[in-house]
Each structure stands twice: as C-alpha cells, then as structure tokens.
Amino acid sequence: MFSGIPQKNRAVAESYFDEHLSHNDYYTQGEKQAGHWIGTAAEKLGLQQGEVVTREAFLRLCDNQHPDTGEQLTPQQFRARRIYFDFVCSPPKSVSILAVTMNDSRIIEAHKEASSIALRELEQFAGARIRKGGIEDRDRVTGNLVGAAFLHTTSRSLDPQLHTHFVLFNCTWDRKENRWKALQTGDMFGALNYGTAVYRNELAKRLHQLGYSTRRTGTAFEIEGVEPELLERFSKRSQQRDMAVKAQEQKLGRKLTKQEVSHLVHQSRPKKLTGASDEQVRKQQLGEIGFFEKRALRKVVERANGLPVAPAETVTESAAVEHGLQHSL
Numbered sequence: 001m002f003s004g005i006p007q008k009n010r011a012v013a014e015s016y017f018d019e020h021l022s023h024n025d026y027y028t029q030g031e032k033q034a035g036h037w038i039g040t041a042a043e044k045l046g047l048q049q050g051e052v053v054t055r056e057a058f059l060r061l062c063d064n065q066h067p068d069t070g071e072q073l074t075p076q077q078f079r080a081r082r083i084y085f086d087f088v089c090s091p092p093k094s095v096s097i098l099a100v101t102m103n104d105s106r107i108i109e110a111h112k113e114a115s116s117i118a119l120r121e122l123e124q125f126a127g128a129r130i131r132k133g134g135i136e137d138r139d140r141v142t143g144n145l146v147g148a149a150f151l152h153t154t155s156r157s158l159d160p161q162l163h164t165h166f167v168l169f170n171c172t173w174d175r176k177e178n179r180w181k182a183l184q185t186g187d188m189f190g191a192l193n194y195g196t197a198v199y200r201n202e203l204a205k206r207l208h209q210l211g212y213s214t215r216r217t218g219t220a221f222e223i224e225g226v227e228p229e230l231l232e233r234f235s236k237r238s239q240q241r242d243m244a245v246k247a248q249e250q251k252l253g254r255k256l257t258k259q260e261v262s263h264l265v266h267q268s269r270p271k272k273l274t275g276a277s278d279e280q281v282r283k284q285q286l287g288e289i290g291f292f293e294k295r296a297l298r299k300v301v302e303r304a305n306g307l308p309v310a311p312a313e314t315v316t317e318s319a320a321v322e323h324g325l326q327h328s329l
Contacts, residue, residue: 211304
C-alpha cells in the first residue's frame with residue numbers, strides 16, 4: 001500500500017537521511033542502504049534515474065537548490081516551506097516474510113518493479129500552482145517529479161517489512177512557464193488508493209509469474225501457505241500503531257482523520273535500534289519462526305520455484321484500477 005507525509009523541518013530532513021533513509025530501520029556503522037534518483041524531471045537537474053543518491057545532492061535539494069550549481073530552484077524560499085514528501089510503499093506481510101526470512105531476492109525485485117510502476121502512475125498527478133495577478137487560481141498538472149527511492153527490508157520493531165521510501169522533493173518543472181515551481185501534491189494524495197491498487201496488481205502478477213499462489217484478503221492479498229498466526233507475530237509495528245490510534249481517539253472522544261492518523265504514526269515510531277547488523281537481525285527474525293513453520297515456508301518457496309501458478313486468486317487489472325479510481329475521486 002501507499003502512504004505519504006510532508007517534511008517541513010530542515011534539521012529533521014538531514015538527520016532522517018543520515019540515520020534512517022541511508023540505513024535500514026536499525027543502525028550499524030558500515031551497513032548502508034543506497035538510494036537511487038527517480039522522477040522524469042530529475043534529468044533536468046543532471047540527475048540520471050537509477051544513479052546512486054549522494055548526500056550533498058540530497059541536502060541541496062532539501063534547501064531548494066540545484067544539486068550541482070546551488071542555484072535556487074523555486075521562487076518561494078521561506079522557513080516553513082515543505083522540503084519534501086515521504087511516500088512509502090509496502091507489500092502484504094506474507095510477501096515481506098518470504099522475501100526477507102527465506103531470502104527470495106526475486107520477490108524483492110518484484111516489489112521494486114511494481115512500486116516503481118505505481119509511483120510513475122502517481123507522478124502523472126503532480127501539479128504546480130497557477131497565479132494570476134498575485135491571486136492563487138488553480139493547480140495545473142505538470143506530471144513530473146524529482147525524487148529519491150530507498151529500499152528497506154525491516155521495520156523499527158525488527159519485523160520483516162519490505163518497503164520503499166519515495167522521497168519527492170518540493171519542486172516540479174512547469175513547461176508552460178518554463179521554470180521550476182513548488183510541487184502540489186493534493187491530487188497525488190487523492191490518488192493514493194489508485195496507486196495502491198496498481199501496485200498490488202503489478203506485484204501479484206509478478207508473484208504468480210514466479211510461481212507463488214495468493215489468496216484474497218478484502219482488496220489486498222497474501223501469499224498462500226503463510227499462516228495468519230505468523231503474519232500477526234511479525235506485525236508488531238502495526239499493533240503499536242493501532243494501539244496509539246485507539247488511545248488518541250479515546251482521549252479526544254472522536255475518530256481521527258487520515259491526516260491525524262498519518263501524523264500520529266510518524267510521531268509514535270520507536271527509536272532506531274543501534275548496534276545491530278543485518279546478520280543479527282535476520283537471526284532474531286528466524287528465531288521467532290518455529291521449526292514446522294520454517295519447513296512450511298521453505299515448501300512454499302520450493303513450490304514456487306518449480307510450479308507455475310495461474311493468477312485466479314488475485315485482483316484483475318481492470319478491477320484493481322476501478323477500485324483505485326472509485327476511492328480516489
């Protein structure tokens with residue numbers, strides 16, 4: 001699924017790059033996660049899509065500057081400006097469990113491909129504000145972004161959690177005015193359900209091509225053979241989030257809005273664990289899986305490696321897109 005939140009604090013943006021984006025959701029010196037440039041407008045700034053993100057270029061974009069020349073990009077430069085938007089795309093829990101604990105790198109590639117396709121769909125909703133006579137009139141679709149993608153495999157609770165951070169900087173190229181302008185993301189946030197539907201459909205299609213079978217769970221799916229008990233055991237972060245939301249709703253005496261939930265989830269994240277290596281984290285994760293559960297998971301992977309599976313249990317492309325559009329309007 002897709003979720004997103006804006007970042008307005010420059011100091012936090014820098015520490016977020018150093019302590020979170022460039023590492024997994026735990027920190028150990030020397031084990032870093034490389035980010036890659038994304039967005040159809042990236043090349044206008046000399047950034048090639050797919051190339052590794054550098055800290056200097058990332059922070060210059062945070063400062064509304066050209067990554068090479070330091071020239072100011074968008075006209076507005078004030079302290080409370082939005083620096084970037086952090087969109088996160090994550091698969092169903094069973095997908096993460098098999099990819100991470102069973103070390104099936106093909107699943108990780110399937111997630112990367114599916115999430116990139118969905119992000120390109122959301123990019124088409126990118127816009128810029130049109131001003132006439134100093135008056136805000138309306139937003140105009142630009143359909144282009146400048147961003148960076150960071151792949152992580154673990155949650156802060158150390159559960160297997162495959163996810164990609166798409167950091168979208170607050171700039172877009174307005175072809176009609178031939179200049180950079182602040183990125184308007186209202187339509188993008190409105191299309192998150194559509195993006196989620198596209199992602200799930202593309203991911204399910206690739207999983208079936210790899211030989212995995214899936215079962216429907218409402219509008220989503222899980223991989224067949226991964227038991228619900230294991231999904232719940234490795235959903236500690238979701239449980240923490242649900243408890244925090246419930247407590248806040250009881251305190252206020254009302255339901256939280258989507259924006260309030262997103263803010264609360266961001267604020268209630270546990271601190272990043274320090275001093276853990278990838279090997280130590282994987283060992284801990286495997287330690288939470290029983291002997292018979294491991295054997296069952298291995299059978300799921302072995303079966304996928306040997307047998308093609310028809311996509312009868314997944315969402316069809318037309319149904320996925322229709323569902324997404326209905327919930328985006």
